[in-house]
Amino acid sequence: MSEFDIELLSVSKSFAGLSVVRDINLQVPAGEFVSILGPSGCGKTTTLNMIAGFSAPSQGDIRISGHSQVKVPPERRNLGLVFQNYALFPHMTVAENVGFGLRMRGAPRIEICAAVKSALRSVHLDGFDARYPAELSGGQQQRVALARAIAPKPSVLLLDEPLSNLDLKLREAMRVELKEIHKTLGMTFIHVTHDQEEAMAMSDRIIVMDAGAIAQQGTPGDIYRNPASRFVADFIGRSNILPVSAYSSSAAGVKLSIEGSPIVLRAPSGAADGGVISFCSIRPQSLTLVAPAALTDGTNWLEATIHRVIDLGDHAELEVVVEGGHRLVLHHPGSAMGARSYQPGQAVTMSVDPADVRPLSR
Numbered sequence: 001m002s003e004f005d006i007e008l009l010s011v012s013k014s015f016a017g018l019s020v021v022r023d024i025n026l027q028v029p030a031g032e033f034v035s036i037l038g039p040s041g042c043g044k045t046t047t048l049n050m051i052a053g054f055s056a057p058s059q060g061d062i063r064i065s066g067h068s069q070v071k072v073p074p075e076r077r078n079l080g081l082v083f084q085n086y087a088l089f090p091h092m093t094v095a096e097n098v099g100f101g102l103r104m105r106g107a108p109r110i111e112i113c114a115a116v117k118s119a120l121r122s123v124h125l126d127g128f129d130a131r132y133p134a135e136l137s138g139g140q141q142q143r144v145a146l147a148r149a150i151a152p153k154p155s156v157l158l159l160d161e162p163l164s165n166l167d168l169k170l171r172e173a174m175r176v177e178l179k180e181i182h183k184t185l186g187m188t189f190i191h192v193t194h195d196q197e198e199a200m201a202m203s204d205r206i207i208v209m210d211a212g213a214i215a216q217q218g219t220p221g222d223i224y225r226n227p228a229s230r231f232v233a234d235f236i237g238r239s240n241i242l243p244v245s246a247y248s249s250s251a252a253g254v255k256l257s258i259e260g261s262p263i264v265l266r267a268p269s270g271a272a273d274g275g276v277i278s279f280c281s282i283r284p285q286s287l288t289l290v291a292p293a294a295l296t297d298g299t300n301w302l303e304a305t306i307h308r309v310i311d312l313g314d315h316a317e318l319e320v321v322v323e324g325g326h327r328l329v330l331h332h333p334g335s336a337m338g339a340r341s342y343q344p345g346q347a348v349t350m351s352v353d354p355a356d357v358r359p360l361s362r
């Protein structure tokens with residue numbers, strides 16, 4: 001037995017010579033909730049399909065509890081599957097849908113009944129047994145699909161964009177529910193999404209994919225605070241990315257000269273990967289509008305002109321232009337009334353704590 005429930009070892013996949021998944025190394029310990037997150041077409045579903053056994057890796061190995069799965073057919077991998085289009089059987093009741101997998105395995109009737117009941121309780125659909133899919137809302141149908149996947153008690157649940165067909169409110173409610181179900185059942189969840197908020201809200205760990213390869217993996221907080229690349233900084237949350245033309249390091253940190261601009265920004269240290277600094281990233285909420293009199297030596301301050309103000313109710317989004325023409329987005333918290341006093345064309349001063357400037361090499 002391996003301590004890891006699922007391992008991907010240098011897994012690659014090509015279709016007709018075109019490389020789609022490249023050298024993925026991944027270890028998912030039993031009981032973890034992992035999200036594979038990345039833009040459309042980056043290879044998430046392809047990776048999940050290889051774990052499920054629907055397609056074989058072109059290279060590399062996939063192990064479950066230490067055993068290579070390459071020759072194991074999907075139905076013998078003890079995995080539960082939930083997809084974007086819940087694909088319930090319309091002519092079967094909820095109970096028949098949920099019991100389908102166990103029936104196919106020839107489980108005794110009494111066992112199926114108990115498993116269906118327990119699965120429906122897990123997804124808060126007790127008493128819905130006799131309904132047909134057409135008599136359920138989208139969120140309820142998705143919960144039936146979830147119950148169907150967990151009823152045979154798989155050790156791992158694979159979820160491919162399970163919430164993307166639901167409206168925003170329902171999606172947010174289901175995030176919480178999925179997380180609860182994960183906690184209650186103690187199964188390993190491997191969840192695929194292109195929605196960073198969803199991944200942040202639910203996962204113990206996020207695997208960020210870019211163009212078939214893993215760009216970064218870590219806890220949601222770690223990835224958000226310490227993005228390893230420009231791609232990750234921009235994909236997880238929002239970031240202002242500024243090009244760096246030159247820099248100098250000292251014990252106090254690093255000073256970054258912004259390309260095409262007299263701006264010099266202090267940051268606490270060099271790029272995390274030790275590479276040549278080419279960019280820096282600043283979160284919109286790390287930029288603060290300040291009165292010039294409030295400036296102190298230790299911080300970064302920038303002169304800017306407001307280009308656009310978008311009132312978003314709980315905060316305002318200001319697009320500003322700094323010296324050299326770079327555009328930055330700033331989130332101004334608090335009442336939108338306060339933000340209304342800012343007008344396009346107005347000159348402002350912004351500060352950003354050096355700790356919030358992140359040097360990046362790529």
Ligand SMILES: Nc1ncnc2c1ncn2[C@@H]1O[C@H](COP(=O)(O)OP(=O)(O)OP(=O)(O)O)[C@@H](O)[C@H]1O
Nearest residue numbers: 015020038039040041042043044045046047193194
């Ligand atoms: N059977 C196939 N034959 C050829 N190309 C394929 C096949 N399946 C996927 N691809 C290609 O592989 C790439 C990755 O596809 P994949 O479905 O894994 O992306 P994804 O990350 O799941 O995207 P999305 O978020 O849109 O679902 C795409 O460019 C896709 O066109």
Ligand SMILES: [Mg+2]
Nearest residue numbers: 044045046160
């Ligand atoms: Mg997909």
